[in-house]
Amino acid sequence: MTKTKLAEHRRSILATASRLFRARGFRDVGVAEIMQASGLTHGAFYGHFRSKAELADHACRHACEEGTRHWLATADLTTLLDRYLTPAHRDNPASGCALSALAADVARQSPEMQKSYANGLEGFIGALERHMKEPTPEARRRQALALLATLVGALAMARGVAQGEPALADEILTATRETLRGRFGA
Incomplete structure (x- = not known):
């Protein structure tokens, strides 16, 4: 098999695992299911990853990098808020923000996985910092952290009651959304 084909398979496995883990969590998704959904055999898995834990770590990184790229491509904070805090985003965690979809699961994972999540978190913080108007880098970071925590928390809460209420x-x-738009002039 060529290096190009191997890289293509790896990207497919990561994209599939990322979607499935965001949708159902790390414990409820098996390697066989990921490989089948990727169009590959179960045996091919070990040519790319040593374990499900390693795949989960890489899939978390992949999802965070993908989300950060999307946020960096968003021109303004209003657009970001209006896309993030929606029923469509709430109802589709598989294609949504990794931070909100994986937060509870990551808290139960290894320190290595938590470090990957933290690195991903830093990317989102940086994407938000560029929209903050505070005069110092420290103040912009503080505001970006508060905004991000509010976004992730609101989405998690909305997902938590979406079926029942x-x-x-x-x-x-x-x-x-309305409160943040008012607070940040978005």
């Missing part, structure tokens, strides 16, 4: 889920998203 859909009106409350929508209210969480709307109230958070």
